[in-house]
Amino acid sequence: MITVSRLSKTFHLHRKEPGLWGSMKSLVARRTIEKRAVNEVSFSVGEGEIVGLLGANGAGKTTVVKMLAGIIHPSSGEASVLGYKPWERDNRLRRQIALIMGQKAQLWWDLPAADCFLLLREIYRIDRKRYEENLERLSAVLGVRDLLTTQVRRLSLGERMKMELIAALLHDPRVVYLDEPTIGLDISAQRSIREFVQSYQREHRPAVILTSHYMADIEHLCRRIIILREGGIVFDGQLKDVVDRFASTKIVAVRLQEGATTAPDTGGLDKLGEVIACSREEVRLHVPRAEVAAASAHLMSTLPVIDLSIEEEDVGTIIENIMTKPGGES
Amino acid sequence: MTPRLFLTVLSMEMRLAFSYRFDFWVSTILGFVLPVALSLFIWQAIFSESGSEVIAGYTYSGMIVYYILVWLVGQFVQGGEDLTDISDEIYDGSLTKYILYPMSYFLFKYASHLSHIAISFVQVLVFGTLAHLFFGILNDISFTPAALLAGVMALMMANFLHFVLAWPLEAVAFWQDNVWSLHAMTRFLSYFLGGVFVPLAVFPEGMREVLRWLPFEYLYSFPVRVITGETTSVETLRGFIVCAVWIVIVGIITRIVWARGDRQYTGVGI
Ligand SMILES: Nc1ncnc2c1ncn2[C@@H]1O[C@H](COP(=O)(O)OP(=O)(O)OP(=O)(O)O)[C@@H](O)[C@H]1O
Numbered sequence: 001m002i003t004v005s006r007l008s009k010t011f012h013l014h015r016k017e018p019g020l021w022g023s024m025k026s027l028v029a030r031r032t033i034e035k036r037a038v039n040e041v042s043f044s045v046g047e048g049e050i051v052g053l054l055g056a057n058g059a060g061k062t063t064v065v066k067m068l069a070g071i072i073h074p075s076s077g078e079a080s081v082l083g084y085k086p087w088e089r090d091n092r093l094r095r096q097i098a099l100i101m102g103q104k105a106q107l108w109w110d111l112p113a114a115d116c117f118l119l120l121r122e123i124y125r126i127d128r129k130r131y132e133e134n135l136e137r138l139s140a141v142l143g144v145r146d147l148l149t150t151q152v153r154r155l156s157l158g159e160r161m162k163m164e165l166i167a168a169l170l171h172d173p174r175v176v177y178l179d180e181p182t183i184g185l186d187i188s189a190q191r192s193i194r195e196f197v198q199s200y201q202r203e204h205r206p207a208v209i210l211t212s213h214y215m216a217d218i219e220h221l222c223r224r225i226i227i228l229r230e231g232g233i234v235f236d237g238q239l240k241d242v243v244d245r246f247a248s249t250k251i252v253a254v255r256l257q258e259g260a261t262t263a264p265d266t267g268g269l270d271k272l273g274e275v276i277a278c279s280r281e282e283v284r285l286h287v288p289r290a291e292v293a294a295a296s297a298h299l300m301s302t303l304p305v306i307d308l309s310i311e312e313e314d315v316g317t318i319i320e321n322i323m324t325k326p327g328g329e330s
Numbered sequence: 331m332t333p334r335l336f337l338t339v340l341s342m343e344m345r346l347a348f349s350y351r352f353d354f355w356v357s358t359i360l361g362f363v364l365p366v367a368l369s370l371f372i373w374q375a376i377f378s379e380s381g382s383e384v385i386a387g388y389t390y391s392g393m394i395v396y397y398i399l400v401w402l403v404g405q406f407v408q409g410g411e412d413l414t415d416i417s418d419e420i421y422d423g424s425l426t427k428y429i430l431y432p433m434s435y436f437l438f439k440y441a442s443h444l445s446h447i448a449i450s451f452v453q454v455l456v457f458g459t460l461a462h463l464f465f466g467i468l469n470d471i472s473f474t475p476a477a478l479l480a481g482v483m484a485l486m487m488a489n490f491l492h493f494v495l496a497w498p499l500e501a502v503a504f505w506q507d508n509v510w511s512l513h514a515m516t517r518f519l520s521y522f523l524g525g526v527f528v529p530l531a532v533f534p535e536g537m538r539e540v541l542r543w544l545p546f547e548y549l550y551s552f553p554v555r556v557i558t559g560e561t562t563s564v565e566t567l568r569g570f571i572v573c574a575v576w577i578v579i580v581g582i583i584t585r586i587v588w589a590r591g592d593r594q595y596t597g598v599g600i
Pocket residue numbers: 011012013035036037055056057058059060061062063064596597598600
């Protein structure tokens with residue numbers, strides 16, 4: 001449903017030095033610098049698939065989403081969404097897509113949500129029956145039925161976000177872009193938005209691209225993730241494969257018998273792997289996968305161990321490493 | 331854009347505008363009383379200084395009537411300050427949502443602009459009636475159906491011309507952070523050359539001839555003179571044609587500028 005091939009976007013920034021003098025200088029000679037925000041990105045997303053788009057701040061996630069929603073034109077490359085070029089903005093395409101931005105309100109601030117929805121009903125030409133069913137169902141699931149007549153500017157961030165979701169889904173879009181939909185929300189609001197997205201996805205089978213900095217969102221919603229670094233894709237694959245492919249170490253942890261007066265000597269432990277924690281009660285190490293058995297045996301024989309566990313690295317930490325450290329595979 | 335969407339926007343905007351009632355009346359009263367009173371004083375001084383009964387074809391009371399009518403027409407033509415929203419929306423990235431919606435931003439804005447006009451109409455009625463009671467502004471105007479029709483036509487065209495003229499200027503926000511000074515300049519220019527500050531009759535004939543081919547007087551002075559029956563039917567017809575040609579020209583410029591600006595748009599703020 002979404003196919004992207006070698007899509008790139010370069011922003012041109014006018015550099016202005018701070019202060020009045022800087023402003024005056026920039027009137028005469030404007031220095032522009034180029035910023036390659038997205039660099040030759042290719043991927044595709046199928047029906048019913050939720051793809052998590054991950055990356056550090058400034059990696060280019062929002063820029064990709066903006067191009068696929070048709071808001072900005074790419075510098076080069078192609079994309080096709082439901083068979084249309086998004087930035088040509090064919091009404092037939094626009095009627096089938098939705099973009100939800102956690103950072104930017106789309107509803108009209110001075111109107112109550114109910115009025116915004118009525119306006120959207122006319123904009124998308126949703127027929128009355130479908131509109132009423134959708135509104136009823138969506139507002140019931142999200143628990144905001146009592147707030148429909150409150151002016152949007154008076155809603156809390158989480159309440160407003162739920163309204164934004166309803167607004168974006170009233171017309172049953174087949175392609176949905178969610179750009180940090182849970183940003184700034186409390187844990188329970190995050191959960192309810194996650195569950196809501198999940199149920200929408202089950203019923204309507206849309207193609208979804210989700211960006212989020214919360215690992216919980218990704219783990220709950222996405223089987224597949226794409227990781228961007230500095231505008232380029234460094235990983236595109238199943239979330240569960242990330243650990244196998246990128247975690248070169250495991251965590252070996254042992255609990256020690258009580259009664260010891262000092263912590264074990266870290267110098268000796270250093271040879272086994274990177275020490276995370278070392279105290280009188282517990283020792284935790286990152287150990288290269290191939291050496292897990294040997295390291296465990298060594299610990300057992302040299303320390304008063306009462307319990308030993310071998311854990312996979314935290315998937316969030318691994319992804320963070322891929323996002324920030326060079327050397328990830330593409 | 332379906333007629334139903336048009337009506338929905340209209341009713342929404344009107345509800346919004348009327349919900350700021352206090353602001354609405356304070357700003358209209360100040361906006362009306364100040365300029366009219368100011369011109370009253372200035373022209374009183376000018377008339378008594380020069381000692382003549384008629385200046386540029388206007389008696390003192392005729393002058394006052396002109397200012398009141400120009401103000402009323404101006405309200406109707408401008409319909410509130412809503413058009414500067416366009417540059418704000420470009421600048422702060424709110425344009426994004428309109429890009430996503432399957433509709434025309436231009437027509438959406440026109441619908442919302444027309445609703446502001448509907449509100450201005452209320453102001454014009456109230457202040458027109460008051461002004462008539464105090465100054466008898468309608469006494470010298472003979473209303474024939476033909477003149478009335480021409481008047482309404484001139485007003486509608488002036489309104490649409492004003493709407494269209496705003497677009498290339500607003501689109502500058504695609505490139506420039508601040509279009510406020512540009513707004514102030516063009517407003518001053520169109521007031522000056524459109525007959526709001528002084529009736530155009532005070533300008534020398536050569537300049538008036540040039541002004542006839544520019545768009546500005548079709549915003550203010552021309553509709554007033556059509557309503558008061560000062561124009562001959564040939565003049566009226568020519569005015570309509572010049573106005574229509576400007577609408578087309580500015581429309582084409584808008585299309586070009588907007589298309590280029592749109593390629594620049596980066597949807598800031600997310
Ligand atoms: N409108 C713009 N004009 C100029 N440069 C921009 C613009 N928008 C983004 N950029 C630059 O492009 C790069 C990618 O930005 P983008 O917003 O896509 O990042 P992101 O991955 O969404 O980050 P975040 O997690 O912080 O939202 C950044 O370096 C940013 O500075």
